[in-house]
Amino acid sequence: MHILITGAAGMVGRKLTERLVADGCLNGKPIGRFTLVDVIKPQVPAGFSGKVEAYALDVSREDAGRKLIGGRPDAIFHLAAVVSGEAETDFEKGYRINLVGFHYLLEAIRTAGGGYHPKLVFTSSIAVFGAPFPSEIYDEFHHTPLTSYGTQKGICELLLADYTRKGFLDGVGIRLPTICVRPGTPNKAASGFFSNIIREPLAGREAVLPVEESVMHWHASPKSAAGFLVHAASLSRETLGARINLTMPGVACTVGEQIAALRRVAGDAVVARIRREPDPAIIRIVSGWPTRFDAKRARALGFAVEDTFDEIIRVHIADELGGKVAA
Amino acid sequence: MHILITGAAGMVGRKLTERLVADGCLNGKPIGRFTLVDVIKPQVPAGFSGKVEAYALDVSREDAGRKLIGGRPDAIFHLAAVVSGEAETDFEKGYRINLVGFHYLLEAIRTAGGGYHPKLVFTSSIAVFGAPFPSEIYDEFHHTPLTSYGTQKGICELLLADYTRKGFLDGVGIRLPTICVRPGTPNKAASGFFSNIIREPLAGREAVLPVEESVMHWHASPKSAAGFLVHAASLSRETLGARINLTMPGVACTVGEQIAALRRVAGDAVVARIRREPDPAIIRIVSGWPTRFDAKRARALGFAVEDTFDEIIRVHIADELGGKVAA
Numbered sequence: 237m238h239i240l241i242t243g244a245a246g247m248v249g250r251k252l253t254e255r256l257v258a259d260g261c262l263n264g265k266p267i268g269r270f271t272l273v274d275v276i277k278p279q280v281p282a283g284f285s286g287k288v289e290a291y292a293l294d295v296s297r298e299d300a301g302r303k304l305i306g307g308r309p310d311a312i313f314h315l316a317a318v319v320s321g322e323a324e325t326d327f328e329k330g331y332r333i334n335l336v337g338f339h340y341l342l343e344a345i346r347t348a349g350g351g352y353h354p355k356l357v358f359t360s361s362i363a364v365f366g367a368p369f370p371s372e373i374y375d376e377f378h379h380t381p382l383t384s385y386g387t388q389k390g391i392c393e394l395l396l397a398d399y400t401r402k403g404f405l406d407g408v409g410i411r412l413p414t415i416c417v418r419p420g421t422p423n424k425a426a427s428g429f430f431s432n433i434i435r436e437p438l439a440g441r442e443a444v445l446p447v448e449e450s451v452m453h454w455h456a457s458p459k460s461a462a463g464f465l466v467h468a469a470s471l472s473r474e475t476l477g478a479r480i481n482l483t484m485p486g487v488a489c490t491v492g493e494q495i496a497a498l499r500r501v502a503g504d505a506v507v508a509r510i511r512r513e514p515d516p517a518i519i520r521i522v523s524g525w526p527t528r529f530d531a532k533r534a535r536a537l538g539f540a541v542e543d544t545f546d547e548i549i550r551v552h553i554a555d556e557l558g559g560k561v562a563a
Numbered sequence: 564m565h566i567l568i569t570g571a572a573g574m575v576g577r578k579l580t581e582r583l584v585a586d587g588c589l590n591g592k593p594i595g596r597f598t599l600v601d602v603i604k605p606q607v608p609a610g611f612s613g614k615v616e617a618y619a620l621d622v623s624r625e626d627a628g629r630k631l632i633g634g635r636p637d638a639i640f641h642l643a644a645v646v647s648g649e650a651e652t653d654f655e656k657g658y659r660i661n662l663v664g665f666h667y668l669l670e671a672i673r674t675a676g677g678g679y680h681p682k683l684v685f686t687s688s689i690a691v692f693g694a695p696f697p698s699e700i701y702d703e704f705h706h707t708p709l710t711s712y713g714t715q716k717g718i719c720e721l722l723l724a725d726y727t728r729k730g731f732l733d734g735v736g737i738r739l740p741t742i743c744v745r746p747g748t749p750n751k752a753a754s755g756f757f758s759n760i761i762r763e764p765l766a767g768r769e770a771v772l773p774v775e776e777s778v779m780h781w782h783a784s785p786k787s788a789a790g791f792l793v794h795a796a797s798l799s800r801e802t803l804g805a806r807i808n809l810t811m812p813g814v815a816c817t818v819g820e821q822i823a824a825l826r827r828v829a830g831d832a833v834v835a836r837i838r839r840e841p842d843p844a845i846i847r848i849v850s851g852w853p854t855r856f857d858a859k860r861a862r863a864l865g866f867a868v869e870d871t872f873d874e875i876i877r878v879h880i881a882d883e884l885g886g887k888v889a890a
Contacts, residue, residue, distance in 0.1 A: 327729065366805065376697075378705045380724065380806050387725040391718045397707065398714040402654065478693065479707050 237262055238269040238307060242295060242341075243315030245274035247418055248359065248461050252313060255462040257284045262311060263470050271307055274316065295337035301344025308348075311355040311469050314341060319425040320363060323385035324521070334388035342395055346404040356396065357468045358409040360481060362454055364390040365526040373529045375483060382524035393481040400473070400480055408468045408476060410534075413486030413541075416455040417552035426521045430455065433491070434498055434549060437509035440562030446515035449492035452527040456486045457551040460541045467539055475537065485541040487548060488528035497545040501553070502561045564589055565596040565634060569622060569668075570642030572601035574745055575686065575788050579640060582789040584611045589638060590797050598634055601643065622664035628671025635675075638682040638796050641668060646752040647690060650712035651848070661715035669722055673731040683723065684795045685736040687808060689781055691717040692853040700856045702810060709851035720808040727800070727807055735795045735803060737861075740813030740868075743782040744879035753848045757782065760818070761825055761876060764836035767889030773842035776819035779854040783813045784878040787868045794866055802864065812868040814875060815855035824872040828880070829888045 239256060243249045253272065261267055272278040272290040280288050289307070293300055295316045305312075316337065323330030338358070345354060363386030364379040379390045393409045400407040417438075418431035429446050430453060436443035456464070464484050473480075489497070499507045531539075542548050553559060566583060570576045580599065588594055599605040599617040607615045616634070620627055622643045632639075643664065650657030665685070672681060690713030691706040706717045720736045727734040744765075745758035756773050757780060763770035783791070791811050800807075816824070826834045858866075869875050880886060 370703075376705050378703050379721070380808075381721070382728065382805060384725055384729070387721050390721050394706070394708070394714050394717050394721075398711055401709065402711070478709060481707075 237265040237267045237311065238271070238309045239267055240271040240273070240304060240307075240309035240312045241278075241315065242273050242304065242313070243317060244272035244278035244290070245276050246315060247420060247458060248412075248415060248465075249274065249278065249313075249315045251458045251462040252315070252465050253278075253281050255466060257281045259466070262466065269307070271304075271309055273304060295341070296332040298340060300337060301340035301342070304341060305344050305348060305352070305354070308352055309354060311357070312341075313357045313359075313465055313469075314338065315359050317359070318385075320361075320383055320385035320521070321426040323388060324383055324426070327384060330384045330388060334385065335391055338392045339395060342399050342405070346399060353403075354405055355469055356405050356407045357465055358392060358396050358407060359465070360389045360393050360409045360411045361386065362411050362413060362483065362526050362529070364393065364411060367524045367526075369526055371528075373483070373526055375530065375533045383521065397478070397480050401478065406473055407480055408471055409481035410464050410468050411481065411483045412461055412464065413454040413456040413484055415458055415461050416548055417457070417556070419458065419552070419556045426518055427453075429518065430491075430494070433510050434494065434552065437498065437506045438502060438549075438553065438557060438561050440509070442509050442511055444513045445491065445510050446513060446518040447491060447522055448514075449495065450490055451522060452488060452490045454486040454488055454526060454528055455545065455548055456484060456541045457548045459551050459555060464539055471537060479533075482534045482537070482539070483529050483531045485531040485535050485539055486529065487542055487545050489545045494545055497549055501546055501549045505563065506561065564592040564594045564638065565598070565636045566594055567598040567600070567631060567634075567636035567639045568605075568642065569600050569631065569640070570644060571599035571605035571617070572603050573642060574747060574785060575739075575742060575792075576601065576605065576640075576642045578785045578789040579642070579792050580605075580608050582793060584608045586793070589793065596634070598631075598636055600631060622668070623659040625667060627664065628667035628669070631668060632671050632675060632679070632681070635679055636681060638684070639668075640684045640686075640792055640796075641665060642686050644686070645712070647688075647710055647712035647848075648753040650715060651710055651753070654711060657711045657715060661712065662718055665719045666722060669726050669732070673726060680730075681732055682796055683732050683734045684792055685719060685723050685734060686792070687716045687720050687736045687738045688713065689738050689740060689810065689853050689856070691720065691738060694851045694853075696853055698855075700810070700853055702857065702860045710848065724805070724807050728805065733800055734807055735798055736808035737791050737795050738808065738810045739788055739791065740781040740783040740811055742785055742788050743875055744784070744883070746785065746879070746883045753845055754780075754852075756845065757818075757821070760837050761821065761879065764825065764833045765829055765876075765880065765884060765888050767836075769836050769838055771840045772818065772837050773840060773845040774818060774849055775841075776822065777817055778849060779815060779817045781813040781815055781853060781855055782872065782875055783811065783868045784875045786878050786882060791866055798864060806860075809861045809864070809866070810856050810858045812858040812862050812866055813856065814869055814872050816872045821872055824876055828873055828876045832890065833888060
């Protein structure tokens with residue numbers, strides 16, 4: 237089994253690589269080779285005895301698709317993307333990376349010849365949905381994104397479904413919840429604060445909350461995100477049917493409920509490190525975002541997530557902080 | 564008022580041109596100039612005293628967008644498209660014309676400079692929807708097309724909404740029902756038989772029915788299609804809100820009901836010219852098509868259509884046959 241991961245240097249890419257190395261196999265087949273690609277050269281994972289090729293590549297180059305599939309990977313996890321905030325401020329870059337780059341990959345696969353027919357797992361986003369919403373967003377709710385990022389993800393979903401329907405590849409798209417708690421340092425995603433207000437206080441640092449506590453959102457841990465990707469790769473075309481793009485399950489909670497969970501898990505002193513500083517740009521973007529989903533199909537197909545935000549915080553403390561919280 | 568129509572040589576393009584020439588104005592402003600473009604040179608409309616430029620152009624050429632908007636049209640009706648049957652058999656051509664061509668036009672507008680900000684009316688299709696369907700498809704039902712044509716139209720809708728949201732142009736997309744009765748000769752659309760079984764018998768010729776009489780579909784006359792386009796151009800951004808793509812109203816009826824209407828309007832001898840000849844390829848394509856819609860938003864926004872299929876047949880007899888039916 238040869239696995240290609242684009243966006244492998246990103247947070248989800250690293251979590252996925254670690255998970256696959258730990259598993260040693262995908263869909264019951266031993267993993268013999270990784271190809272890891274990102275805009276910067278991804279780290280070679282520790283503890284893997286097979287072949288690893290890791291290199292930097294701009295996926296929006298016209299020859300990128302052919303280069304990526306040169307080694308005929310059996311499974312491709314396409315995570316490479318410009319995040320929502322940057323796609324909104326840099327219109328051309330967002331379309332170039334998030335849409336054109338993906339289309340080049342699809343075209344390279346379609347025209348590869350030799351019966352090449354990989355499994356392609358695409359990370360979409362709940363940003364394909366746009367307000368106004370029903371109180372719980374159902375699987376058949378339409379896609380009217382209110383950001384360029386959501387538009388690009390929605391277009392990629394449509395392309396993936398058509399290339400799959402035509403038999404050029406075996407695609408599945410998963411709409412990730414906001415991943416929380418993101419480890420590391422803030423990136424340009426407008427959703428960054430959902431993690432910042434948990435991660436930074438737990439590490440003894442101050443965090444800025446730019447929105448009201450009443451803002452509700454849909455969360456899953458990085459560990460769950462890696463789990464979604466691995467599970468998606470296991471689903472056959474017959475199991476999926478024609479509707480190959482799925483909203484992942486998540487934990488719906490308000491910012492206030494996030495903070496209450498943080499208080500339960502880590503105490504008042506940690507919560508006191510959150511500073512309110514409303515940001516009109518973030519408030520405007522977030523106001524168009526979805527809040528909660530039923531995710532019935534994904535749950536029926538076996539995708540699993542945390543039950544509470546407390547659990548999401550505990551995953552972060554265990555996986556990123558060695559079990560320790562800054563007093 | 565300078566109006567550009569792409570796909571102007573097609574059936575809907577000609578109906579729209581005739582309607583605009585007859586009206587003499589759009590949104591209350593006199594029409595001084597037409598630019599009419601298609602893959603073959605469109606006819607210059609009779610009875611128009613203003614300036615007309617008509618020429619052949621492949622809209623998928625990279626410089627096509629810039630050429631199209633060279634005269635800075637105030638309103639653009641983008642009808643140019645490869646039809647559903649051809650988009651399904653010629654994958655590359657479908658994407659090149661229906662998606663890339665439209666994207667070039669959008670990009671040309673975005674980068675035109677000088678405050679250029681046209682009204683852009685895009686003809687989408689109910690093919691953006693894919694089975695299984697609820698008994699009546701509501702405006703919030705998701706887009707899971709089962710054809711490349713529907714995929715391309717769905718992608719164009721997403722692009723149009725994002726370019727509009729970013730303020731690059733003033734877009735509106737209308738999902739046309741199947742246009743019935745199409746005048747002229749059959750084209751490559753898989754939906755052609757819906758018109759053939761009415762038009763050909765009325766003209767004294769035999770027609771082939773390739774599907775069961777139980778097949779239900781969503782129809783509007785060519786006259787209504789021109790009306791939809793003109794009305795769409797009148798809607799302000801404020802009226803439309805963020806969801807600029809609309810399912811047009813139509814007449815839902817089965818093939819059996821179409822035939823019953825033909826019998827009422829034109830008699831048994833005309834109906835006897837329909838020959839049953841099931842076509843598995845057409846049956847398969849049509850089985851994934853939508854059947855009926857509520858089209859609540861479009862009706863609330865003032866889009867109007869025939870009340871019955873009898874009326875659709877009478878429009879055809881009046882507009883195309885000079886009121887006469889072949890005995």
